[in-house]
Structure formats: C-alpha cells, structure tokens
Amino acid sequence: MTSSVLETFMGLKSIEPNFIDAWGHSSQVSNENIRNLIAKMGIESVDDDSLMTLYKKEENKYWLSPLPPVSIFQKDTAYTFDLCLPIDSATDTLIYVITLEDGSTQEGALCATDFPLIGTNEISDLEFQCYQIDLTLNLPFGYHSLSLYDQGIEEPLAIMSLIITPSRCFIPDELENGKKVWGSSVQLYGVKSKTNWGIGDFSDLKYLLTKTHEKGGDFIGLNPIHALYPSQPDNASPYSPSSRIWLNILYTDITAVDEFSRNSILQGKVNSTEFQHTLSTLRDSEWVEYKSVTDLKVSALRALFSTLNDGSGKSNERREAFNQFIEDKGELLIQQAAYDALQVHFQSIDSEAWGWPVWPKDFQSYQSPNVQTWIEDNRQEVDFWCYTQWVAELQISEADRLAKSLGMTLGIYRDLAVGVATGSAAVWANHSIYCEQISIGAPPDVLGPLGQSWGLPPIAPDQLQKTAYKPLIELLRANMKHCGALRIDHVMAFLRLWWVPEGEHADKGAYIYYQVEDMLNLLALESMRNECLIIGEDLGTIPEGIDVLLKDAGVFSYKVFFFEQAHDGGFIAPLDYEKQAMATICTHDMPTIKGFWQSEDLYLGRELGLYPDPDTFKNLLDSRTYAKQQILDSLHGLGSLPSDFPRDARETQMTQTLNFALQTHLAKGSSLLLSLQLEDFLEMDKPVNVPGTSDEYRNWQRKLSQDLDDLFANDAISTLLTDLTTSRRDNT
Template identity: 30%
Template sequence: MTDARRWGVQSEYHDASGRLIEASPETVAAALSALGARDGGEPPPPSALILHPGDGVDHPIEVETEDGVSLRIEGRVGDDVPLGYHRIEGARPGTLIVSPRRCHLPAGLHLGGWAVQLYAARSESSWGIGDLGDLREFGEWAAAAGDGFALLSPLNAAAPTPPIEASPYLPTSRRWRNPLFLRIEDVPGAEVLGADLERIARAGHALNAERTVDRDAVAIVKLDALTRIAEASPPGTEFRRWRHAQGESLERFATFAMLAEQHGGDFHEWPEKLRDPYSPAVRGEARRSRARVAFHAWLQWLIERQLAGAAAALPLMTDLPIGVEPGGADVWADRDLFAADFSVGAPPDLFNTVGQDWAQPPWNPWRLRARGYDALVAVLRAGFAHAMGMRIDHVMGLFRLYWIPRGGSPTDGVFVRYPADDILDILALESVRAGALVVGEDLGTVEPVVREQMAARDILSYRLLWFEEGEPSTFPERAMSAVTTHDLPTVAGLWRGDDVEAQRSIGVPVNEPGIAEIRERLARVAGGREQPAEVIETAYAALAASPSMLVVASLEDAAEVVERPNMPGTTAERWPNWRLALPQPLEDLLASPLAQRLAEILRRT
C-alpha cells in the first residue's frame, strides 16, 4: 500500500477556525495517481545535489563549474566553489547546485512605494489600457517625489486571441509577458507608418472613453499596428541575437501564440495533431508560419526593452502568480510537469467562506525535482528580470498547495507538500544572482513553519492594516506593509460602505463581523477624521511610520476608488474583475492633492 505521506499528500489539515478536516479517500487516491505513485513505490530520486558554502561532504566530488573550471570538493564546500549550477563529473554525473541559503536583502532598507495595477493606470496617451510608457512616466513622477519603488501586478502573457483573459494572476505563461502593455509609439520603426499610425492611434485612444478595459479591442488595434510596423521596418540584428539567446523556450511560446491566433487560446480545443508541441504537424505549422512565429518572438523583445526603460525610471517589484491557465502556453509546452486533473485553490476561511478555486493546474513536485528544478529556475529568472525585488503570490505554495479535483468544489481538496528546502535554496540563489529581494504573500491560513523559514531565508513578510490586530507601529520590521490588496476593500470603499453594498448587490456573502472589525481598525487610525481623502492620508501616514522595511500605497486609494479591482469568488458576469481603469487619466491623478500628499508620505524621510 502506498504511503501518502511519502508522496507529500496530506490527508488531513486544520482549517482557519482550528477544526481538523479530513480529505476524502477518493481525493487522496486521485492525488497519488496524478503524482505517479505506484503501490508501495517511492517518489523518483532527485537529479541535483544542493549544498551551501561550508557544508560538509562525506566523499570527494569532482565538478566542472558553470565557468568551465574543474574543482575537487573534499571535506566541505569551500570558498573556492562559486554559487551556481555545476556539473558533477565521474561515474555518477549529475548537477551540483550551490546556494547561499539566504535571499538578497539590503541592509538598512526603509522604502515607500506604490502598488500599480498597470492595466488600470491609463494616461491620455494610452490605447485603452495602461502601458509600459505610462509606467515609465509614472516612475519619473514617483522618483522625483522621492518614492522608492513600484509594485506591479503581474505582466505575464495572456493568449493573444479573444476572449483575452483579464486576470493577471491567470496567465498563459509565467515565463513570457503580455504585449498589450507595449507603448506602440515607442516601438522602433513606428514612425515609418506615418498617417496609418495616427489613424490606428485615434482608434486606440477612443478606447479610453469607457472605464472598463476592453482587452479584446485593445488587442485588435495594437496587434494591427505592430504587424504593420514589423512589415514596414523588419527587426534587425539586435533582435535576432536576443532571440537566439532565449533558446527553445521562446520558440515554443511564439509557436503557441501563432497557433492560438488560428485556433483559440485553449490548446485542448485545437486539432488533436497540434496539441503535442513535438509533433510533426506543429513543426510543419511553425515552418509555414515562420514569419508570424518571429513576430511573436519580436513582441517579447520589445517588452524586454520597454520594461528595462521603465525600471530605469523607478525600481520595480514584480509579482509572481501561483500558476497558469490549464490550456495555455506553459502547459502546452510541458504537459508532463503539470497535474492536469487538479487545480490549485484555497479551502474555506473566515474571509472566503466557500473557499477558492484558482483554475490553475499545479506542478507535479516530484517531476520538478527529478528534472533538477529547471522550470522553477526559468520562472524565477523571468520574474527577477529588471526588478529590485519580487513578490511571490501565495508564498505558502512553496511549501504545500491545496489541490482541488477538476470539476469539484474547494471543499473537496487535499494539501500536497512540495520539497520546500530545495525550492527555497534555488529561490535564494536566483535572488542573490539578480541582486533582488523577495517578499512572500503570507496572508490567510499560514503554517508556523512558513514564517519560520521566511525569516531564516531573509524573505520579507506581507502585512495588511486590514488584518493586523495591532497599530502599524507594532508591525514587524522584516515586512512589506500595506493597507489593503487588490482582493480586498479599498479605503474609500470600506469607509463609505460601497464595498458592502456592492457585495450584497451581486449576491456575494458578506462577512459582517470581519468587515466591522477592519472598519474599526481604520477608524482608530483615522483619529476622528470623516472625509475619505483624510482617512486615506492618515492611514498611509500611520503605515509609513511603521518599522516595516517596505510600505506600499495603492493607486486606487490615491484616486479614492470605491470598487475592488477583484472580487474573489465572482465571474465577469457579476463583477468587472481586473477590468476597471482608474476613474481619471494618470496625469490628472498624479496632479491631485491627495496623490501628491501620499507621495510625500511615502518618501519616509
């Protein structure tokens, strides 16, 4: 009989109220089957040995380092062994990963910054959606005010065909980015289009008239302009060298994008012969449509350039989603890595009483380990690119994930554990190499070991005014602190009661005691002030005075927005999740007295 614990399947857990919950035997059996467990068998062995400077070794190890230097490790890992991924030589070759154990964390860190939903931050120059040009201009404004960074919602790619997924936390790929964020006028060769570009730009600007972001319409005008630019001014040597350096990962993504334009964004609905990226049919389509494959690769190069430009204006913190679309590019390119019959979510808790299903297939932890964590390394490197740091959404997922059988409810799930020590070692290595810090989103039901390991690994916690019992002055130093998040009420929405009214109007269960509790916390901080703008200002002033290394204010609060960007547990028919732009152009918002006062508060001097 298979021991579920050896495979990481946790048949019982304690919920948010402390009750012991047991997973059904059917769900446990299905999880074991998805993991590849056989009766009485063991998980596959690791393909990489992970060590740290100073670790002892019980036998000599001959290695060739990444730089091609041959070394013999005896007794312990000495200072002459560099951090990185090295090749073990001899009778049993393999990979040696040398990790610093701790993530990069600058001494004396004390910064204030902004949380930016980039799609929502439209300027007069936008084509219906906030773009990387808007981010650069926002960064110049924030840097001039003395603010330290911008925390971005994920910029990861969506499938380039209608209906385009709105949620930045449900991308088609965690390795590649969304070309809808391109500032078209900044693309090399755009000026060649002349009057054509002016005509298309007018259509793009017209999309700003509606507050709701229409990604399908944005894609039509932007991809039209980009296609015309590529034809009129073909990419040159710099792009071709960059494309070659990206290797097979970019080619598969670009091939997926080309096929998605023809057959839709879910590969499960494609002709069967195209569902396997290694099939002769896929290779044939890629040859016949080589120009379009090159086009989608070029879009990624353009995003790389524009993101670098925005990062030069203001340090950026990226956001790593917990997973990807089940029918998207990452799953298509590497199906064996995913447990396709499950999706990731969360069991019921005090603020989401029905639980959550995020519709994302989890990685199989044992296949990930057997492959030396190559997919993890690629995702982390993409997240750290051009970034001062990275926020990891649902950091508990590095330790365990809640697997829900596809088609079941969040109450039917089971926790599956991951090789957290290895994952944290690789995270530390990539963080140090990038010179970028790490913040773990540790909200909700958190095992004690998670925060213990975060502290030991120099990963900052994530604390919210809405959830903390004490005043901001009691918040921990090693944290990024905020008032709220994209999934929770804005300050104005909570204070005025609009958020509760919105929940009731669309039939979402309202946690009355929870809302009353966080409103009382806000009232204590507000100190008798009544006007939303005054309450917002005092809340962030209290936050900025906290000991936390990082504090962050949302642009929604600067604009006194009453709607949440996302209402968990709802669909687009009930709430415009991830589609609400800020109610005024970015230029107007940044000129407002409240935004300027918040920028001064965030200077933290």
C-alpha cells in the first residue's frame, strides 16, 4: 500500500496519523494501524485499488451534488458556499428560494459563471465545474433551507440546510458582569434521604436546590442523568448510557407522581410495614442496590400507568397531556420506549438476551419490519415505557422551575456524556451513523500508560454532515432543557476523538477529526435558544489553539485544582485561574480530597492490580507526597491555613481544618464558577469510580455517608458554606 493512496483516503475519512502525546512528543500512528482502523469502519478491502475506487466514488458524489447537504454560518451580511454544475448548465439562470424557520421565504436569482470558478472534474465524459457562490442576505438565527431551481421547473435541483448561528454561547448577565458563584456537584443516585427509595431522586434534587440556595450557593451539578437499562439494572455507569436524549427513570420520585395520590392500593402497599422495612434497608445501604430499587420502582410505575388509564375524570385529563407528550416527542420517544419494552420481552424468554446484539436478527434494528409490527401489536407496553419518560421529565422540569423561582443564576447544571454503549437503544435505532466495530477512548498518557478504550462507538464525521447534524442538534436540545448550564464531558470530541479498532488495545488507535467550527456554531445556537451556559471538560492532552477557539465561542473551561500545577510542580494560585472557567478540586474519576491526601486511590489501585509492578506504585506514592507538600506550601503561602497548622506533608494527616481550608482556598480564586463535591463536605474517602475497572470495584454505586437532612444540619458544614459564599463575594 503506497503512502500516497493511504494519505488520500485518510483525508477523506478525517484520519490524522500525527499528534503530540501527553509527554509533549511528536507521535505517528503506523500505516498498519491506520489500515486496521479503516477496515473496522466497514470497508471490506483496504488495498490500494479498492481504497482509490472508494475515494473516487465519494469524490464523484461531491461533484454530482450541486449543493452540500448543510452549510453553517455565524450571522453575517453575506454567505459563501460551493455550487457544482455540469458545464452545460453553468451559464443558466437559477432561482434560489430560502425558506426560513418560521416558514417565510426569500428569493433571488444567480448565474454560476458570475462567481469565481474553484475547480473542474470529469465524470463519465461529462465535465463539471464548481463555483464559489457569495450571496448577500439578511437572515435571522435559525434552521433554514436553500432550494435551487432551474427556471420553469418545479422540482428543485438541490436543497441545502442553511443554519445561521450566533458567534458564542449564552452567558448569563450576572456572570458577564463578574458575579462569582458556587454550587455543589453530586452523583444523584448516591444521595441519601429519609424519603427516597434507596436511590437519589428528583425530589431530593429539589431539596438540594432549596438548601443550597439558603446557604448562598447557586447551582447543583449532576452526573449524567441519561437513560440506562431498566432490564439490566447493574449496567449503572452514567457514562455508558442507552440514550443521551432520554432520562434515567430511576430518578423519578414515585410518591410525587400525580397518579400516586389516586391509587389507594399502591399507597397501602407502600405504607405497609413490610414495604417500609424494605425501603429502610435500601436507604441505609452503603451502596445503591440497583436491582432491588429497579424492581420496586418499575412495579410501582406500572401501577401508576394503570391509574392513568382507569377512565376517571382526572385520569382523562392526564391521559390527554400524556398523549400530547407522545405526539410532541415523536419517533425519538418511540425508539427508546420500544427498546425498553423489547428488552423486557426478550429477557422474559431468555435471561441472557441482554440487548439488541443477541436478539433475533429480525429485531436487531428499530427499522426492521418485525420490530414495527411488534410495536403495533404491543402498543400498551410501549406506551408504558413512554409514560416512564413522561413522569421523569415532568419532575426534572419541576426542579428546574423551582431553581428559577429561587433566583439561582444557573440552578441545575447537567452533564452530557461523550457517547452511548454499543448495546444501546441509540445504536439500535441509528445503525447507519455509528461505527460499531470501533470504540472511542484516549491514547496513552501519564495516568493511563496503555491508553483507554471506553466501549462507546463513535458517530462518523461524514455521517453527521450528511444528516445536516440532526443527531447533534437533537442531543443538544434534549440536554439543555430544564437546566441553566451543561457540562460537556470530553469537549475535545467537538474537534477530534481517539478511535480504537475493535479487539485492539487503545495504543493502536488514531485521531479522527470533526468539523469543529460547525459543531461549536450549533452549540452556540442551541445554547442561546435555551439560555444555557456551556462548560467544556477540557482535561488531558489539548491541541494547540483549541483553548482559544473554545473561549471565543463562550465555552467555560474546566479547571481541576489537583491538575493545575506549574512546571516546577507547585500549584497555581486560584487567583491566577482563568476567569471564564469552572474550578473544582476533584472529579468523578478521581479520589475525594480525603482519599487523595491519604493516597487511598493508590492503595486501592494496588489492591485491584492496576499497576504493572511495585516500582510503579512506589513512584506514584512518592509523587503524591511531593504534591501534598506543594499543596501545603501553597495554602500556607497564601494564608489559607492557620499559621500554626503543620507544614510537613509527611507528618500531616487530613483533618477537617485542612479539608475545608482547601475548599475555601479555591473559592477565593478568579474563576466565575466553583463546584465542590458533597462527599468532600462530608469528608468521605471512598471514590465513586475507579477508572480502568469494571467488576473489581463497585463503580457508580457508592452513596453519601449521611442523608441530606443531617448534612445541612451539620454546624461545621454550614460554617463552610457560609465561608464559601463570603469568599466568592469578597473576591469578586
């Protein structure tokens, strides 16, 4: 395989073999690995002739399509796009009709030869020419379309999606004017309360919002609350969801659903001594017992759904609202509901039928005629799963309205996972856009010497463009609802993703690039429309210039204290943090403050066999001791600790004084947003997730050590929250 052919084809598929690794060295992916990656894209043959034939075929599609499928522009007075025509048609007068999002139209005429010629090509003895069309237009923000017609012919020659966007994302006026706010981040499932059913719920969220506001906080940051797998409750990672558009129904507070107040039988069951004993056991557990919780909640939801259909006056009103929800959400909702229903169906036949990859072949795609027939024949069951989404959305909507009524600048701050699992409803319903034999991940770095593969199939960049970015637009809209801010996990995905071929280690992958300007423009449009601030999780290896691009687009950076170190190993003073950023101390993939100081994560890693040899563990311990000393030096140097507090990290244990001082220290910083974890208020040491593990550790199950009432009644924590509020205000 000659490099010229391979390089040509890599350009077609947006594959970049050269990159700067985590150690600052230039790296290059081998041709062999590139060829393997291309094969996993579903291309049957990767020899020179086959690749060149495929390249020519794709190139011809460009020339044979007068207009691209989509053009995205920041609002301006003129817009430029390519127009390809047979040479015999180039001098024809063409009529263009722009249909605006509101249905109104703008019309005009053009002749291609009045514009610059930028290329020619011959296909089957027919010559084509491509012109760069420049039109002066007054277009509002929004999703429009441009149709091109030959004079006198009704059928359009071509139709292009034409999207006009603002130049940057939404930022609330208070933040634009320099207001500094703080909030708490929480794994909602891990919240303990005296009322939930062994898993945090949306009523707990409302309580958190109210109490945080009372203490001077501005927002509650959530883990991804995406739909998971009710029939596979132990698949609990919020970062490997079934859908990123729909909600995890386990967050529904059953007793707060309207139908509960009208179902006396269910009320009696819930209030029974036996049921209350079960709830007490689930609440008191150190871990979320997903199967037990799911069994209770799904059974209760089925009872509530029956009440919805009981024919009473109130139920009829609610049923009308529910029917409207189904109509408004359309096919996207039916896809998710049908998948959940089919999982129940096939698992009732075979307990090993965990998802679509092991279902009968005729049921492995939403579009299958057998699936469509099954949906019609089992409409009541599909409607039930639609109902579970409806009541969940009503409750997150109530929480959002509460936050707004309290005057919180952000209120709810949601988290968008970077992808979905291979066995998800999203892939089942959209096979054409996913590369299912590939997983996204990360190349080798300091924290992961072998790299990472996350088991999440990517969407191909060319498929995104062919669909006029419809999947991305739907995703952004869904996740910007009912919140004031959205954190985008691994925001580098807007620029590039590390693709790992199925069956290979992560170091055999390569970067695939996306149309970052298009994606950021769409992000800005949806952000403005939903008045939703955007935070980009930009940790790890960042290509040069992307930080400026994100900042100019109004995306807030994500600054983790433990990673903000200078070249000499010291920690950057919080006052030197970027203003347009969210500062935090820990993330869900890191130890808590106490766990970090006590090196609990390192000892746990050794226990779980995550290190290749004893020397690796020793080196990590030595590095941790050095980092702790730098932290002590920094806190003392900036007056964030009492002068008589110990100064030698080797002899200093984690205490409440040190823990709370570190959080207040960061609160004095320059970043407009500050997010701190509830588990750090409670001085917990166990992590919520250990990267690189699956069954070795109970990831995504660990609960808070105290329930919410006790947390907010704690005098020491109340003092801390007051100090955070004061520090934020006094350093504005």
